[in-house]
Amino acid sequence: MAFDGEQIWRQNCGSFFAVFAEDMVTSRFHSMSRRATRCRSQAACQPSAPFTNRINMETVMILVTTPTGDIGRRVLPNLRAAGMAVRLIARDTSKLPSDLQLDVIEGSMADAATIARALPGVTSVFWLPPGDPTMASAKAAYVDVSRAFCDALPGSAVTHVVGISALGRGWPKPAGHVSATLAVDDMIAQTGVNYRALACASLMDNIARQAEPIRTIGRFFQPTPTDLKLPHVAKADVARVASDLLLSPEWSGVEAIPLLGPEDLSFGQMAAIMSEVFGREIIASEMPMDLFGQMMRDFGASDGMAQAYVEMLTAKNEGMDHLITGASRHNTPTTFRMWCEDELRPLVTG
Numbered sequence: 001m002a003f004d005g006e007q008i009w010r011q012n013c014g015s016f017f018a019v020f021a022e023d024m025v026t027s028r029f030h031s032m033s034r035r036a037t038r039c040r041s042q043a044a045c046q047p048s049a050p051f052t053n054r055i056n057m058e059t060v061m062i063l064v065t066t067p068t069g070d071i072g073r074r075v076l077p078n079l080r081a082a083g084m085a086v087r088l089i090a091r092d093t094s095k096l097p098s099d100l101q102l103d104v105i106e107g108s109m110a111d112a113a114t115i116a117r118a119l120p121g122v123t124s125v126f127w128l129p130p131g132d133p134t135m136a137s138a139k140a141a142y143v144d145v146s147r148a149f150c151d152a153l154p155g156s157a158v159t160h161v162v163g164i165s166a167l168g169r170g171w172p173k174p175a176g177h178v179s180a181t182l183a184v185d186d187m188i189a190q191t192g193v194n195y196r197a198l199a200c201a202s203l204m205d206n207i208a209r210q211a212e213p214i215r216t217i218g219r220f221f222q223p224t225p226t227d228l229k230l231p232h233v234a235k236a237d238v239a240r241v242a243s244d245l246l247l248s249p250e251w252s253g254v255e256a257i258p259l260l261g262p263e264d265l266s267f268g269q270m271a272a273i274m275s276e277v278f279g280r281e282i283i284a285s286e287m288p289m290d291l292f293g294q295m296m297r298d299f300g301a302s303d304g305m306a307q308a309y310v311e312m313l314t315a316k317n318e319g320m321d322h323l324i325t326g327a328s329r330h331n332t333p334t335t336f337r338m339w340c341e342d343e344l345r346p347l348v349t350g
Contacts, residue, residue: 060084060085060124061084061085061087061121062079062084062085062087062123062124062125062246063088063089063118063122063125063126063158064087064088064089064125064126065088065125065126065128065129066109066128066129066130067089067090067096068090068095068096069130070205071128071164071235071239071242072126072128072239074236074239074240074243075126075243078240078247079243079246079247080100082243082247084247086102087105087118087122088102088104088105089109089114089118090104090105090106091106091107091108105117105118109129109130109145109148110144110146110148112151114148115148115149115152119152119157119158120156121157122156122157122158123158123159123160124158124159124160124161124162124249125149125158125160125161125162126161126162126163126246127146127149127162127163127164127188129142129145130145133296133300133302133305133306134300134302134305135302135304135305136302136304136305137180137304137305137308138176138177138180138305139180139183141177141180141305142180143180143183143184143187147187150188150190150191153188153192154191158193159249160193160194160196160245160246160249160251161193161194161195161196162195162196162245162246163184163185163195163196163198164181164200164238164242165181165182165184165185165197165256166178166181166182166200167199167201167320167323167324168182168315168323169182169199169256169323170323171315171320173311173315174315175311175315176307176308176309176310176311176313176315177308177309178320179311185197189254194249194251194254195254195255196245196251196254196256196257197254197256198238198241198242198257198259199256199257199258199324200233200238200259201231201233201259201260201261201321202230202232202233202316202321203232203235204233204234204261204270204339205234205339205343207220207270208343208344208347211344211347211348214274214282214344215347215348215350218280218281218282219284219285220267220271220282220284220285221284221285221286221287222267222284222285222286222287223286223288223291223292223317224267224286224313224317225266225317226266226268226284226285227268228266228267228317229269230264230265230266230316230321231260231264231321231322232261232270232336233259233260233261233334234332234334234339236334236339237261237333238259238332241259241332257331258324258327260329260332261334261336262329262332262334266284267284270284271283273336273340276337277337277340277341277344277345278345278348278349289310289313289314289317290310292310293306293307293310294306
């Protein structure tokens with residue numbers, strides 16, 4: 001049976017790639033116009049203590065990867081506001097803020113030589129592979145991209161790493177991007193550093209990638225039943241938790257911290273909230289999963305990455321994000337309504 005919204009979806013949702021991945025800063029699918037000036041110098045639980053005591057800023061440097069992504073670009077100002085020495089790895093420095101003097105290592109975070117130039121003097125790292133959809137597979141985009149970093153950690157001064165991960169530990173089936181991300185968690189943990197994996201629910205910010213069809217036709221599309229309740233978290237909350245961990249590394253060992261957002265919502269409920277915020281009807285439309293996978297290919301994703309998207313969203317539809325029960329939600333307080341009012345409304349209403 002034909003999907004009645006297929007033509008509309010194709011016309012309006014060409015930017016709907018990052019259902020999981022942070023901004024694909026190494027690919028052509030996400031662009032930013034800002035330029036940079038390089039500095040002339042070269043298993044799940046909550047954190048055990050509140051982040052009140054900050055580290056000695058004179059002896060610590062923090063490395064931030066994917067600094068132009070939706071999460072990294074929020075972590076960076078948090079660290080700089082605290083007076084931290086920060087170094088960045090960026091493939092394209094023209095995407096960095098032009099009003100800041102930044103210590104930038106230009107290159108790919110998958111490249112051993114780039115990692116070797118970036119790690120001297122660094123004691124903490126924010127690690128987030130960009131998830132380039134043109135790579136051959138999720139393993140290539142996450143595990144292979146992280147290999148040089150993990151190989152270098154044991155011989156470095158790095159003691160603490162904070163990584164962006166996903167819910168899904170213990171899921172028995174292939175889960176695409178989630179499976180690959182959990183494999184990265186294991187790789188980093190095996191290096192001996194102290195590690196916190198931020199196990200994120202679906203990112204509510206990804207709906208912003210459909211601002212155009214929401215504005216023009218009052219609809220958004222998901223390969224998920226519109227009445228299925230799932231956890232959703234705001235990227236601003238994820239960035240704040242990551243920043244606090246980096247600024248207060250009194251923690252030790254390896255742990256995963258589930259970031260669930262304040263409540264589970266269905267896409268139908270999210271549409272109702274958007275309708276109230278925008279003052280007009282917004283409809284959530286379910287699209288077939290096989291059509292979603294084909295559209296990812298049509299928009300330029302490799303066969304392997306398109307399949308990884310399908311596997312991940314299928315796993316979410318089947319209950320993967322509900323494996324964790326009883327976890328606190330106090331660390332991710334941004335509600336979907338708050339996010340719509342603060343971040344989505346300006347995109348939709350102009």
